[in-house]
Amino acid sequence: MSRSPSLPERPHLDLDPEMSDAERLSALRQHFERMVDVNRELDQRLQNADDRHAELVDEVDQMKARNEALKTASYYIATVEELTDDGVIIKQHGNNQEVLTEFAPSLNIDDIEPGDRVAINDSFAVQTILDDETDARAQAMEVVESPTVTYDDIGGIDEQVREVREAVEQPLENPEMFEEVGIDPPAGVLLYGPPGTGKTMLAKAVANETNASFIKMAGSELVQKFIGEGARLVRDLFKLAAEREPVVIFIDEIDAVASKRTDSKTSGDAEVQRTMMQLLSEMDGFDDRGDIRIIAATNRFDMLDEAILRPGRFDRLIEVPKPAVEGRRRILDIHTRDMNVADDVDLDALAEELDDYSGADIASLTTEAGMFAIRDGRTEVTGADFDAAHEKLSNVEESGTGPISGFTDYQY
């Protein structure tokens, strides 16, 4: 810290022993006057210093208050677009404003990559990197790098498996074949049928077999849980998919965002419409479809707005019905293959009896049978356990309250 201006020089008193009394008195008087001047100047300086001190105290108080405000202030959310030598380019959510900015010194630049979501303050400086848990995209979507379901885990819908493979697997594995033949692969595949028949499994299995990632989004969540954010999440879904190619996008319960237009003009409907329009525009703007395949599913085919079924959108419709007797037998096989089943269990007869059961119902039945054995202290599951499970699930059916998906009356 510099000490300026310098202190006034201290007056010097030089008394010569040869001086007369009068001269001595005069010298003393002059000295006294200089001392008074210096004292006055020092007083003035002290006063100035006090004033400056008061100003600084004031400034410190203001800075403390601002610091507190900054600590508690809400931040804006932005996405990192690019890291450059001059700083980082971010795009603010909401207004899409692009800004070249910098990081708070506490952040490590190596931890950041394009695509990350970050919190920025009023001056756009990046304050925090948001982790996946705080990422709304991650909350709204289930992302599986490599699902483990295989075609072998799916029973009773072989024809549907074949069709899905043709429409989804072929364009992923052999895109050049479509080019050579000169046709576009189907844009989107719509699986429709009662609940619990294996639609989600089918989408996961095709992702697995093609080494693609699997991103699932539920239509009902888009409009119920993330109110007002549906359209943005659909945009995010396709953006995320583009980052993860090859990828299978699975939109479950598509009817929630793509049902026939109703006359009512409630804001909820407007929001659903916006979400659907976003979905349609994403699909329409999709030129290079090879590495991103879209599968949607619904239990309410009758509710769908025809706009989503036009060519270039969901133009391959595949019905996934409840399994017939051979299908039920195959699904029983699949779900009992890791079970310790007693010799008295007749799966053929059981398959005959399970009329109207979906795959999910059969999965519940086998689990329930296992529970009966455990309750009885046994490790082997007997025919009686399966009968008891069947009876229990049938009672659930009659009371109409049960967890059994296939028993609800769905139109499709």
Ligand SMILES: Nc1ncnc2c1ncn2[C@@H]1O[C@H](COP(=O)(O)OP(=O)(O)OP(=O)(O)O)[C@@H](O)[C@H]1O
């Ligand atoms: N065809 C099937 N083969 C074997 N298991 C099946 C089959 N269908 C359903 N399951 C069992 O039911 C569970 C649920 O199936 P899945 O989620 O694929 O049904 P879904 O048709 O997508 O149902 P929803 O329409 O209710 O979403 C599966 O995890 C599996 O255990």
